Amino acid sequence: MPASAVIAVLCVLLVIVVILLVSLRVIPQYQRAVAFRFGHVKPLYGPGLKVVLPLIDSLHRVDLRTITLTIPPQEIITKDNVPARVNAVVMFRVVDPQKAVLEVENYAVATSQIAQTSLRSLLGRVDLDTLLAHRDDLGSDLREIIARQTGPWGVEVVIVEIKDIEIPEAMQRAMAREAEAERERRAKVINAHGELQASAELRDAAETLSQAPASIQLRYLQTLLELGADQNSTVVFPLPVDIMSGLTKMLGSEGQPGSQGDH
CATH class of the missing domain: 3.30.479.30 (Band 7 domain)
Incomplete structure (x- = not known):
C-alpha cells in the first residue's frame, strides 16, 4: 500500500475519533438534557453517556436540583x-x-x-x-x-x-412609643385588677374578723410582734376605732351646755 494511502486512512481514522470524542456527552444524575435534531425535539435524555452529532444535534441541559x-x-x-x-x-x-x-x-x-x-x-x-x-x-x-x-x-x-x-426611622420611633403606651395601659389595668382583688379579700377578712371579736385582739398583738421584730424603739399600739368613737361621744356630751358638770 502506498504511503499516501496509509496517511489518508490515518487521517480519516483521526477525524472519526475526533468526531466521536466531540459527540460524546456525559449527563450527571441531577441533570436532564433536552436534545434537538435539525430543530425538532427528541426524547428527553437521562443521566449517562450520550452521543450528540455535531452540526446536527443541539443539547440543552436542565438542572433538577432546588x-x-x-x-x-x-x-x-x-x-x-x-x-x-x-x-x-x-x-x-x-x-x-x-x-x-x-x-x-x-x-x-x-x-x-x-x-x-x-x-x-x-x-x-x-x-x-x-x-x-x-x-x-x-x-x-x-x-x-x-x-x-x-x-x-x-x-x-x-x-x-x-x-x-x-x-423609616420615624415610623420605628412611632411604633416604639405606641408599644410603650400599650405596656403602660396594661400595667394600669393589671394594677386596677390587683386593687379590686385586694379590696375584695380585705372585705372578706373584715367580715370574718367581725364575727369573732377576740380575733381582732390577736391580730393587734401579731401586729405589735411584727413591728418589734426589727428592733425598733418606737412602739405603735393600734387602738380600735370603736373605742375612739366612744371616747369622742363622751367628750362631746360633757362639753355641751346644760350638762351636769355646769350645775
Missing part, C-alpha cells in the same frame, strides 16, 4: 401608606425539563421577574401590622401566586420566605 433565588429589596407602599423595603427568598425546581426549555426562554430569569412583581403587588394590598405579624401567611400566599404563573413552564415553587422588612 434553586435558591434571592429577590432584591423592593420599594413598596403598604395599604396604610407606609413606605417599606422588603426582600424575600424563593426556592424552586424544574419538574418538566422540556417545558422549561420550550415554553420560556430563561426559566430562572422569568421566575425572578414574576416573584418581584408578585411581591410588590401582594404586599401593597396589606397594612404594616399585617406585614410584620403575618409573614408566614403572606409567604404562603405569595408562593401560590408565583406557582400559578410558573406552573405552565414546568417550574415548581417550593417555598417563599419574606426575609427583611425595612421601615
Whole structure:
C-alpha cells in the first residue's frame, strides 16, 4: 500500500475519533438534557453517556436540583401608606425539563421577574401590622401566586420566605412609643385588677374578723410582734376605732351646755 494511502486512512481514522470524542456527552444524575435534531425535539435524555452529532444535534441541559433565588429589596407602599423595603427568598425546581426549555426562554430569569412583581403587588394590598405579624401567611400566599404563573413552564415553587422588612426611622420611633403606651395601659389595668382583688379579700377578712371579736385582739398583738421584730424603739399600739368613737361621744356630751358638770 502506498504511503499516501496509509496517511489518508490515518487521517480519516483521526477525524472519526475526533468526531466521536466531540459527540460524546456525559449527563450527571441531577441533570436532564433536552436534545434537538435539525430543530425538532427528541426524547428527553437521562443521566449517562450520550452521543450528540455535531452540526446536527443541539443539547440543552436542565438542572433538577432546588434553586435558591434571592429577590432584591423592593420599594413598596403598604395599604396604610407606609413606605417599606422588603426582600424575600424563593426556592424552586424544574419538574418538566422540556417545558422549561420550550415554553420560556430563561426559566430562572422569568421566575425572578414574576416573584418581584408578585411581591410588590401582594404586599401593597396589606397594612404594616399585617406585614410584620403575618409573614408566614403572606409567604404562603405569595408562593401560590408565583406557582400559578410558573406552573405552565414546568417550574415548581417550593417555598417563599419574606426575609427583611425595612421601615423609616420615624415610623420605628412611632411604633416604639405606641408599644410603650400599650405596656403602660396594661400595667394600669393589671394594677386596677390587683386593687379590686385586694379590696375584695380585705372585705372578706373584715367580715370574718367581725364575727369573732377576740380575733381582732390577736391580730393587734401579731401586729405589735411584727413591728418589734426589727428592733425598733418606737412602739405603735393600734387602738380600735370603736373605742375612739366612744371616747369622742363622751367628750362631746360633757362639753355641751346644760350638762351636769355646769350645775
